[in-house]
Structures are given as structure tokens and as C-alpha cells.
Amino acid sequence: MSALKNNKELQVAAIENGTVIDHIPPTELFKVATLLELDKVEATITIANNLPSRKCGRKGMIKISDKFFNDDEISRIALVAPNVILNIIRNYEVVEKKRVSLPDELIGLVKCNNPKCITNNEPMPTRFEVIDKEACVIKCHYCERKINKDDIIIK
Secondary structure, eight states: OHHHHHHHSOOOOOOSEEEEEEEEOGGGHHHHHHHTTGGGOOSOEEEEEEEEETTTEEEEEEEEETOOOOHHHHHHHHHHSTTOEEEEEETTEEEEEEEOOOOSEEESSEEOSOTTSGGGTSSOOOEEEEEETTTTEEEETTTOOEEOGGGOEEO
């Protein structure tokens, strides 16, 4: 019975050091890969989509060897796919697991979609308050325009 079970399991190579981004909604997987500019990364990358998941039915996953993300990169992931799980791997072991969530404020990551906003007319960083982390709704600090997840333009 265990041999039959092993034949049905997905075999993806373990990484010695790096990050696994897990539980990515399948519709957002390639957006996450694009945002993180994975096409420019020279490390080994494994991308899997539509994997079975007990928690959410189907999921995507990205494994990146020797890559650890900074806070801005994590915030970018959260804008597209909130609630994914980052697994930090060192020496083939998960040393840290964290759920990605939006910070309370986003500075310089998102473009205001109000053409009259000062950030679109002066050389200054954008600043947004996250007013709903679950629905991913943000509000511009300067013009107070609210932007929903589907209308967010990431810089």
C-alpha cells in the first residue's frame, strides 16, 4: 500500500537553503513570479501550480534556492496573494514559517490611480494606508482615494 501511495505523491526536489512560497492561489501564481522578477534570478527555481491542497482545494507553490525576501518583496507578494505562507529553509530544514500579510502602510510600492494626486505630478514616494487587509483595500495618504485589490497598480 505504501508503494502505491508513494507513486501518487508529487516528487519535488528539496532545497538546501532558500524560500518556499506556499499556498499561492493558482490564479495568482504567475503574477507573484512576475512581481518577484524570477526570470532574472539565476538560482534554481521550481514553480508548481494546481497542486491538491486540503486547505484550499488547489494551490500554487514556488521554491527558490538561496533566496530570502526583504520586507518590500514580502509586501509585494501580499498585495497579489495575501495569506500565502513563506517557509524559510536552511540546511534542508524549515527554520521559519510565516504567513504573509499586508503591513499597515505601503510606501513607494503602489502607484496612485488618481491622475491629479500629487504623487503622480511631483517626484515623491507614494504612501498608502491599508484599510482592509482581508479584501486588500488601500487609501492614498495624499488624495485619500480608496483603491480595491483589482485596481492596484504595483510599481
